[in-house]
Amino acid sequence: MTCKECQQMIPDFLNNYLKPKELKRFIFHVRACSQCYEELETYVIVSLATQVFDENADVSYDIKDLLEKDLNEKENQLRRRKHRIIFLVVFILTFLILDVILTIHWFNA
Template identity: 50%
Template sequence: MTCKEAQNLVMDYINRNLGEKKLESFLKHIRECKECYEELEIYYMIHFAIQRLDSDEHASYDIKHMLEEDLKEAEKSIRRWKIRRSYRYGMIVIAEALLCLIILTQIQGLNAGSMEETSFYRLFFQEETDR
């Protein structure tokens, strides 16, 4: 991602409008590019200054700290997305393997004329009697 691209995404980041892919490359750039980090910091400060005027609060915020927490939170959510996706992928692989096993077992059962003749059935129900 170029600086121009990153800086175009600053408002989207603050408004939480970035999808996973864009957010990931945005964060990566922000972490590596001091210039863009400062740009983000400025927008972040302005954003919260405006919000504070709106809400009429007088508490003082540590904006730099808040931004750092915000970035860490975003990075964490990307990690969570990735874990969830690989978990989902694993489930799909398992489901497909089971489906294949079921289909193969049924084909074998049809060919043999009985479910008791399938290797799946033997594996689970006739293991002891085979010995």
């Protein structure tokens, strides 16, 4: 992923619009590229400032902490999704194996 692609994805990242594959690539790039991380951080600052002015919200100002928590949560979401897919594949394979065994047993009976 290029920096330009990454920076174009920042609004979608902040609005949770990225698909899992895009999110994985985005997070990987942001973690490795200090320039894109700083760009993301700037977007987060602007977003928080907008919230404060629009809603008079009581918002934490520890930007790095908020950004790290958000990145970590989205990485955890990706891991949970991967585990659900693995579980589903194992379940389906187990079902198919049992079906084959029962079919063989039924024909041999």
